[in-house]
Amino acid sequence: MKRLIEKGLMFGNLIPVVSPILVERYNRALKRLTGKQTELSDFHIDISGYSPEVGDELGDDLYLNHHGVNRQFILLTTEQKTAPLLNAKFSTSRGILRQFIATNEAQLFALTARDAVAGELVNSVYALDTPARLFDIGHVTIEADTTDGAVASAAKLGGMIDDFMVKDGAWHDDVLIANMISLAKDTGDITRNPVNLNRMTFDQDNFWTAHLGGVYVFRNVKEPAAIAMGDLAVLGDLPIDRVVGADQRSAIAQFLKVNDLAEPIIEARGIDSAAILRQKMDFIVADVATSLGEDMGGATRRDLRSLGRRYYDKLPIAWRGLSDLVRWAEDGGAWPRIDSEHPAYFYTLRAKDHKDADMVNMLLSELSPMDVRQLFICHKEAFYTAYNDWPDAKKAYVADFLSNEYQVDKAGTREALFGFEDAMEEPTGPWGKGTARNDLIDRVGPWGAVKRR
Incomplete structure (x- = not known):
């Protein structure tokens, strides 16, 4: 993993914690949440405040995620909203944290200027003691406060102010006034500078x-x-x-089809679909070549084409299916029959434009694991697991590729692969607009109907 870390492909974009005051605030929050503290003088944290260095020190990668179910978090700065979420156990956790920070950014900026904010993504399940318990998770609510309870104190003070404004003889209630003054010393003037965090609940x-x-x-x-x-x-x-x-490939394909969750890359608008498929073919060639001992250092696309010719008889069926599809798209070759049982099938799909597009692309990346770029972008946990078992030559090739061709323009690459463009008038292709061939594609896709079992 050292190679990935050095190239910023692992533990990248974490937030450094280097000042003694931030370390002290982190320890106060850590003590409140877990009863533990760190002896480290500097470390890095993700969007939830989890630190791989602290996890290594404590011997517990889940020190902020007990049983992997209720994610706790420590916020030292609103800049954490741009950081990744490490050791994710649920696909929704980072999005929830990011939305919470964005919605409460002004308040969190003020609160974290003097203290850490600690909290938890709370659901009704505390441990997955049985698989069925997974389905008891219906929603997640965020609870958060500073380590000295500033938000709770402000809410209490707000209630006192409301009572003071409506209660007869409140000016003569010395106890109420004294309590208000005492709380205001900690919260400040909440009438001018409200101290509150929106209580947010997210459906799961x-x-x-x-x-x-x-x-x-x-x-x-x-x-x-x-x-x-x-x-x-x-x-x-x-x-x-x-x-x-x-x-159960056909069952998964049918599920995606009946729920309108995925689309063939070759039919997606606004992208160079043939180029995307060719890149997937290159990844498959690299997988075969490195497994046979080839050194892929500095390999260009021309080198990969040469390796594809050299090892043509060893390339898997998935590569041949993608090759047929590219030939069909670019040169009007024979129409490829790539049904849901074909090894190339899931390499030819991407998520449609809907709220669960990231999750569907995540699923597709697991079903097409030789597409290392999509696996890295959509499912980092699966990527790191797969990386451990690769030969060193493939590790080097993939790390270099991602560093040189993905890291330099992450947003552009994601837009090219997974972005969406509104439907426009059908272009005139090599077979003309509205031909019988195009009508057939509209009905069953470029490779025929999905099998139903």
Whole structure:
């Protein structure tokens, strides 16, 4: 992993904590949440305040995420909103934290100027002692306050002020006035500078969890289902109509189709679909070449084409399917029959434009693991796990590629791969507009209907 860290591909964009006052505030919050403290004088934190250095010191990577269910957080600065979330157990956690910070940014900026803000993403489940408990998670509520309870004190003071304004004879209530003055010493003038954080609750209808070998839960769709990437036998009976295993390709494809969650890359508008598919082919060539001992240092796309010719007879069916699809798109070659059981099928899809697009792309990246760029962008936990098992030549090639071609323009790459463009008039392609060939594609896609089992 050292290579990834050096290139900013792991633990990148973390927030440094180097000043003694910030370390002291962090320790106060850490003590309040966990009863533990760090002896480190400097470290880095993610959006939740988790530090890999502190986790290593404490021997606990989940010191802010007990049982991996109720994520706690420590905010030292609003700049944490741009940081990643490490050791994520739920796909929704980073988005929730980011939205909380953005919504309360002005208040958090003021609060963190003098203290740390500590809190928790609270749900009704404290441990996943059975797989079915996963489905008891219906919503997540954020609770947060400074370590000295400034928000709670301000709320209490606000109630006292309300009582003072309406209570008869309040000017003569010395106890009430004394308590108000005492609290105001800590909170300041809350009538001019309100100290409050919006209490925010988020529905958890569709989400991914790392628990139980990895499970994608889709409850708020036309035909709900859970897609398990691990052992189905471990899950047992779940309170959802349909449970699908990772090896049930046709069932997953049908689920995506009936719920209108994915689309063929080749039909997506506003992108160079053939170039995207060619890059996926290059990744597959690199996977084969490095497994056979090839040194990929400094390899160009021309080198990859040469390696593709050299190892043509060893390239998997997925590569050949993508090659046929590119040939069809660019040169009007034979129409490829790539159904849902074909190894290339999930390499040819991307999420459609909907609120769960990131989650669907995450699922597709697990189903097309040789596309290392998509795996890195959409599912870092799966990427790091896969990286550990690669030969060193592939590790070097992938790290160099991501550093040189992805890191330099992350937003542009994501927009090119996963961005959406409004539908426009159908362009005139090599077969003309409105031909029987195009009408057929509109009905069944460029590779035929999805199999139904």
